[in-house]
C-alpha cells in the first residue's frame with residue numbers, strides 16, 4: 001500500500017460525490033428551466049435570484065459593477081450565481097455519500113431560496129412563480145439521493161489485492177455510472193425542452209415587432225443643420241446606431257412583450273378620466289419625431305452611457321391632459337409621474353417637467369425602426385433633460401400620478417435623488433487617454449450635452465495654459481448633444497487636455513468633481529497624452 005492508493009481512496013469519493021452533486025444541480029436547473037418555460041421564463045431560478053441580487057446590491061457595488069464590467073455586468077452575475085451553485089453542489093454531493101437525506105435536504109433549501117427570490121421580485125405574477133425552483137429542487141434532490149445510493153462502498157479489498165473490483169478502489173463504479181448517464185440524459189432533454197418553450201414564448205413578441213409598421217410622424221424631426229457631424233476620426237456619431245446605443249437596466253432577461261396584448265394604463269391622483277390604451281390606439285394619434293440625447297446618471301465624467309437617437313412617439317402631455325391631469329403649477333394634485341414597466345421597475349418624473357412643453361413622449365420608434373427589445377419594445381418613455389432613471393421607462397405598462405412625498409420609486413429607494421436633471425458635460429472623444437499623437441497639428445474633439453438647455457460654448461485647456469474656445473458644430477436642438485473640435489499644435493512631452501462646456505443659459509460646467517450617486521457625476525473631463 002503506497003501513498004498513491006491512499007490518495008485515491010480519498011480522491012475517488014470526492015470525485016464521485018462531486019459528480020453526483022454537479023449532476024443533481026444540472027438536473028435541478030434543467031427541470032426548473034422546463035417548468036419556467038411553461039409558467040414564466042422570468043421566474044426561473046437563475047433569473048429570479050439574479051434579479052433579487054441586483055435589487056439588493058448596494059448602490060456603490062452596483063456602480064462598481066457597471067464601471068468594471070460595463071454591459072457585461074449581467075453575464076458576470078449569471079456566471080457568479082452558477083459558480084456559487086457549483087461549489088454548493090460539490091459540497092452537497094460529497095455530503096450525500098455519507099448522509100443521503102441531508103444532501104437531498106440541502107438541495108431543497110436551494111429550492112426555497114429560488115422560490116423566495118421569484119416571489120419577491122417586483123414583477124412576480126403570484127404563487128406560480130415558485131413552481132420552477134420548487135420542481136427543480138425536487139428533481140435535484142431525488143437525483144442526488146439516487147446517485148448517492150448507487151455510489152456504494154464495496155467491501156474493502158483484501159490486503160495485496162491492489163485495486164477494487166471494478167477499478168476504483170473501494171467504490172462500485174458501474175451502478176453509479178449508469179445512473180449518472182441516465183440522469184445526465186434526462187436533464188439535458190428537460191433543459192432543451194425548457195429552452196424551446198421559452199424561445200417559443202418570445203416568438204409572438206418577435207413576430208409582433210416584425211409586423212409593426214410605424215406611422216409617419218405628424219410632426220417630423222426638425223431638419224438637422226449641415227455640419228452637426230464633424231469630420232474628425234474618433235468622434236462619436238451624431239446619431240448613435242441602435243446596435244451601439246448604451247443599455248442600462250436591471251433586466252437579467254430582456255422582457256419580450258407582445259405588442260398585440262400590450263396595454264398602458266393611466267391612473268392616479270388627479271386623473272379624472274383613467275384610461276387603458278392599446279398600441280394601435282397610440283399609433284392612431286399624431287406622432288412626433290425628435291432627436292434627443294439620453295444620458296444615464298451612472299455615467300462617469302468622460303463615460304460612455306450617453307447616446308442620441310431619433311425617437312418617434314406620442315406626446316405625453318396630450319395623453320395626460322386627456323386623462324384630466326394638470327401640472328402642479330396649474331393646481332394639479334400630482335407632482336410625480338410614476339412609470340411602471342412589465343418587469344416591475346418604477347421610475348418617477350416631475351409632472352411639471354413632462355407637461356411644460358418639452359418633447360416628453362411615449363416612444364415607439366428609435367432611429368427609424370420599432371424600439372429594439374433591449375431598448376423597451378413596444379413603448380418607452382423619453383423626456384429630454386432628465387437622466388434615464390427618472391424618465392426613460394422601458395417596457396412601460398402603467399403610469400400612475402402621485403406625489404414625491406407619497407412614493408419613492410426603485411432607484412430613489414436605493415439612495416439616488418428624487419429629481420435629477422441632466423448635468424452639463426463635455427467629453428473628449430479623441431485623442432483617447434494615454435494616446436501617443438504625433439507632434440504637430442492634432443485635433444482634439446468630442447461631444448458636449450446639457451439636454452433641454454443646449455450648449456453655447458466649449459473650451460479646451462492644455463496643461464496649465466489658458467482656456468481656449470473650441471469650434472462648435474451647429475446645434476441640432478437644445479435636446480441633443482453638440483460636437484466640438486479644437487486644433488492643437490502638439491509638442492513633445494506629456495500633456496493633460498481638459499474640456500468644459502457652458503450651457504444655453506450661460507452656466508459654466510462645474511469643476512467640482514462629484515460621484516455619480518446621488519444625482520449624476522460632475523467635474524471636467526481630461527485626458528493625458530504623450531507626444532513622442
Ligand SMILES: Nc1nc2c(c(=O)[nH]1)N[C@H]1C(S)=C(S)[C@@H](COP(=O)(O)O)O[C@H]1N2
Pocket residue numbers: 245246247248249250251294295296297341342343345374375376387388389392393394395
Ligand atoms: N424597465 C426599465 N426601464 C429603464 C431602466 C430599467 O432598469 N428598467 N433603466 C433606466 C435607466 S437607468 C436608463 S439610463 C435608461 C437607459 O435606456 P437604454 O438602455 O435604452 O439606453 O433606461 C431607463 N429605463
Ligand SMILES: [Mo]
Pocket residue numbers: 248295296297298387388389
Ligand atoms: Mo441610468
